Amino acid sequence: MTVRTEPVVVARIEAALDRFFAERASAVASLNAGFADLWDLAATHARGGKLVRPRLFIDAVEAFCTAEESGDTRGSEGVRKSGRIGEESVDRLAAVLEVLHYAFLLHDDVIDGDLVRRHGPNLIGTVRGQHPDAPDGDSLHWGTSAAILMGDVLLSAAVLDCARLPLPSGPRARVLDLVDEAITETVAGEYLDVGLSDGVVAAELDTVMTMTALKTASYSFSLPLRLAAALSDAAPEVDETLVRVGNHLGVAFQVQDDLLTMFGRHVAHGKDALSDLREGKQTVLVAHLRSSVRWHEIAGVLGEPDVDESGAARIRRAFDESGSRTFAVGLVTHHLAEAARVIGSSTVPLEVRRVVEDCVESLKSRSI
Template sequence: MTITSGALRTRTELCTAVESELTTQIDRKAGAAAAYGPDFARLWTLAGKNVLGGKFVRPLLLMETYDALQQGAAQPGLVARRETAITIAGAIELLHYAFLLHDDVIDGDLVRRGHPNLIGSLLEEAGELPRPDGALHWAQTGGILMGDLLLSGTHQTFARAELPHELRLRLLDLLEHTIDETVAGEQLDVGLGDGIVAPELGTILMMCGYKTATYTFELPLRAAAALAGASAAVENSLARAGRHLGLAFQLQDDLLSTFGDPGQHGKDPFSDLREGKQTAIIAHARMTNAWQDIEPFFGRPELHATEAEHVRRKLADCGAQQFVQALIDEQMMAFTHLLTSFASPIPPAARNVLLELAAQLEGRQS
């Protein structure tokens, strides 16, 4: 991908640049996949369709922070590095999709954003097969393999980036750290849901940090700082801010899933209750007298709407909703203090990127 008109200043231009980069990366892979037959090539076609329908939260955060850190920079070669930053941003979006694919297999999900995900599409296309569970097995296998391919592809993109050797190694170490923490978070999430891991609040919050904060916020922010040649102090402060924001984001997501308007967020309003998802909401409820009225319904796949409404009222009445909102407020206060403190090393332009993002997250309904 070639950038011909200097810095891209608007979000629309950034989205176009990221989409162009993703299309280039996927088309290249799809072209090579054709040699292995139509079924293998179909994986890449479906992947491209799903990836390009995302919000690009992570690549936009990387590029807007990178551009903000570049304001007033006089280091030679950094303007030319912007093209590489776009490539890394695109790879991070593919990493995100790889995690989603594996998550969909683990959770047995067939739909995302109201439409069939890659697994759901493969299941529909397979039709009836001789083996009763053959179509689902085929579809979930496709999800696992496509996720593996994208993880490998992300690593290749980082490893082949046209960057100084030490910087390339720094980004590869960051990528490895991100994958380690995200996988650890996923294992904790499953362990909590299956009763292997004790559902203590501290463990649940740690899982949220690993699964959401690390790769959604910390990775793009650290990568932006490294690519822009920012100091270690700036990078570490950005990472801490991203950690607070990521934890607040996940806690807010849990609140929306349980108490939000499904017409706004587009999710099954009771899926977390039916799945027995161990959230901070449930952790608080366990410590109250209301738990004896909630526990018989929690984790029941056949939970119907009337029962679920009963549980939701009990969760609100026992203070779980208020408790989690207080946790969110605590994280946002720590985030704001970190950014606005007199001693903060984060430059004003980068600070504004994060404050604007925080404002968007605080007002979101989906």
């Protein structure tokens, strides 16, 4: 997925990420060399993503500013110009969004037992590989422990960065509230995801949809849009609209990811479908298939740690022939249409509506 951000803004985000890690590097180095090395390793692994969240945020900030400059202040109460907020605060918040994303990925990889991310070893796999002479169990424990601890530190550092933003007290408090809400909802979604995968929570379609909205939509789409609105003193009805829009975009994005993982080119997507199958991940595809007459064909395969490509092919056929794949594609289409409908009929300023509409079109073009 892409958003319309100019390359110069991508460079700003990357520079802000570099500053985030560099500002803490000296303090980390004074603790011990091993932890300093881990910090540097995390800084490297945090880079290389598509920067979807910070790019959407900056696009939305600039759109609110353009709306103010053009006199389109519908749904806003004195929208601030970016100069009054300050580019430094905007860039730091953009970095916070990517750091939050990376911290969640670290914990997610521990929960899922994954060693690969973005076409190569993730932090766990890298730390494990740095100790080839250690017993396999010990090196893996070292790697997973590193990911848990680094994820904790990054979440704390991200929140503290929000608290230190050079903003008026009102907007800063609102930013903190939004980040806190997004972290809590994401953790609640991850907790539900684990319960679904472990069979502790009944894998009903509605429950899977709730998990998807909490785990993905909240911090990936609602939060960037709502942070931009908060910096612009947007009215409550604008925030309410962006919550709804972000939910639709996030659900569509996650269901697309499930489809790409199962049916896409793994070299392009960067994730191995077998890992989700071995874990027994309860996706929309699985929830729909569970209600069909084909479920018995794969019920004994899903969640088995030794699922191979042959077993995966059986599951893909079941998804296709049961209509589960068609259902999931239709769900993506529905949520993107709803996002466009909600934003199009809202009082959100025109330039901000265009950012959302661009996001909808970009998601439509994702190859499944």
